[in-house]
Amino acid sequence: MTTASPHTNGRAQNAHRRAMIWSLVLILAGAMIAPLSGYVYVAYAQDEAAWETNPRAETWRDVREGEGGYTSASGPYVTNNLIQNGGENWRNLRNGPVAGIVPWFMAISLLLIGGFHAIHGRNRIDQPLSGKKLLRWRPWERVLHWFTAITFIILAITGLSLLFGRAVLIPLMGHAGFAVWADFSKLLHNFIGPVFTAGVLVMIIAWVRYNIPDKVDLDWFRKAGGMGKQHASAGRMNGGEKAWFWFIAIAGGAVCITGLVLDFPGFGQDRGAMQLANLIHAVVGIAWVALAFGHIYIGTAGTEGAFEGMATGYVSEEWAAEHHDLWLEELRKENRIERPPSQTSPGPITGGATRPGSS
Numbered sequence: 001m002t003t004a005s006p007h008t009n010g011r012a013q014n015a016h017r018r019a020m021i022w023s024l025v026l027i028l029a030g031a032m033i034a035p036l037s038g039y040v041y042v043a044y045a046q047d048e049a050a051w052e053t054n055p056r057a058e059t060w061r062d063v064r065e066g067e068g069g070y071t072s073a074s075g076p077y078v079t080n081n082l083i084q085n086g087g088e089n090w091r092n093l094r095n096g097p098v099a100g101i102v103p104w105f106m107a108i109s110l111l112l113i114g115g116f117h118a119i120h121g122r123n124r125i126d127q128p129l130s131g132k133k134l135l136r137w138r139p140w141e142r143v144l145h146w147f148t149a150i151t152f153i154i155l156a157i158t159g160l161s162l163l164f165g166r167a168v169l170i171p172l173m174g175h176a177g178f179a180v181w182a183d184f185s186k187l188l189h190n191f192i193g194p195v196f197t198a199g200v201l202v203m204i205i206a207w208v209r210y211n212i213p214d215k216v217d218l219d220w221f222r223k224a225g226g227m228g229k230q231h232a233s234a235g236r237m238n239g240g241e242k243a244w245f246w247f248i249a250i251a252g253g254a255v256c257i258t259g260l261v262l263d264f265p266g267f268g269q270d271r272g273a274m275q276l277a278n279l280i281h282a283v284v285g286i287a288w289v290a291l292a293f294g295h296i297y298i299g300t301a302g303t304e305g306a307f308e309g310m311a312t313g314y315v316s317e318e319w320a321a322e323h324h325d326l327w328l329e330e331l332r333k334e335n336r337i338e339r340p341p342s343q344t345s346p347g348p349i350t351g352g353a354t355r356p357g358s359s
Contacts, residue, residue: 090275098279099163102286109290113297123227124304125318133314134331135338144203145310151196156289158189163282190263197256204249210237211245216326226323236327244295247288255285314340 137145161169162185169178219232220239226232237245258277261269269277299306305319320328331337 086272086275090279093279094163094282095167098282099167102283103164105287105290106293109293113293117297117302120227122304123302125316125322127318127322129316129318132317133340133343134317134320134328135313135340136309136315136320137313139313141206142310142313144199144206148196148199148203151192151199152292154192155189155196156285156292158185158192159282159285160289161185162189193256193259193263197260200248200252200256204245204253207237207245208249210235211242213239213242217242231322231325233326234324235330236324238324240298244291247291251284252288255281255288258284312340 162182165178165182165185169181214235216233216235217239220226220234223230223232225238225240232238258281261277262274262281265274299310303323305316306323309315309319317328
């Protein structure tokens with residue numbers, strides 16, 4: 001048996017940490033740095049004063065002076081009604097509890113991740129690495145995962161910018177640059193949203209059969225996913241992965257549906273429905289980002305060997321034995337183990353390494 005050198009393991013660990021750090025930076029810092037592009041544009045614009053002027057100022061001036069007009073919107077409490085009371089209630093909720101309290105979910109998530117890592121450290125593979133690998137994710141599955149992951153990050157950046165930009169960026173840097181960034185961010189968010197929704201739908205359809213809960217998952221949660229000395233058995237998906245999948249299917253589905261309600265207002269929904277959809281979209285969307293921090297951590301710096309699976313499609317034999325032993329046993333019995341092209345000994349695993357006490 002050959003084992004990986006400490007130098008090789010060290011480089012892999014550094015790559016995992018960088019992947020996690022950059023993923024978090026793209027979401028958090030991106031929400032603050034990307035808007036600066038608006039200020040760069042304004043700095044070189046010939047008519048900066050035009051961005052400082054409210055384009056609706058003339059409309060509101062006419063309203064205050066009693067000028068007549070009409071509204072093209074229709075529906076209960078909307079037709080020929082310029083100001084809707086429900087809109088003021090929505091604004092107070094959005095700019096109050098939603099923008100002021102809910103974001104703390106993200107801060108708490110990061111604090112819990114940092115505290116856990118400081119106390120527990122990385123979940124390492126107990127057995128020495130033999131160099132044998134097996135296929136876990138096919139190319140189309142990895143493309144699907146990274147497609148949804150990248151579009152999710154774009155939506156997180158633009159969504160957080162729109163929600164917090166008025167309170168954070170305008171007081172610091174003024175209205176002009178934020179006006180440019182907000183227009184671009186809104187367009188990008190609205191166009192990427194339906195594409196992301198399609199990716200989530202395909203992901204749910206493709207992986208639902210692997211994420212049906214069973215009694216093995218209860219034992220996995222009881223043993224805290226094997227973070228202690230007890231081994232937690234799992235099939236292709238463990239209890240934590242199944243919980244994340246069903247969160248995306250249910251809560252993430254709510255975010256996608258409410259996004260479509262907001263994106264396509266011409267299908268009969270009135271303003272009240274859109275205001276409710278906006279609040280649900282913001283609250284559950286922020287919860288999704290907060291939990292995504294944990295998903296990113298577990299898949300990179302939190303678990304040794306996990307990132308390789310989604311990066312290359314292959315995982316080490318020892319990782320599979322420790323984290324998904326029932327899946328590995330099933331592959332053995334059905335002779336369905338697939339090795340990477342570089343492996344010179346294709347075929348079923350014989351005598352795979354397992355953690356002491358594992359079944």
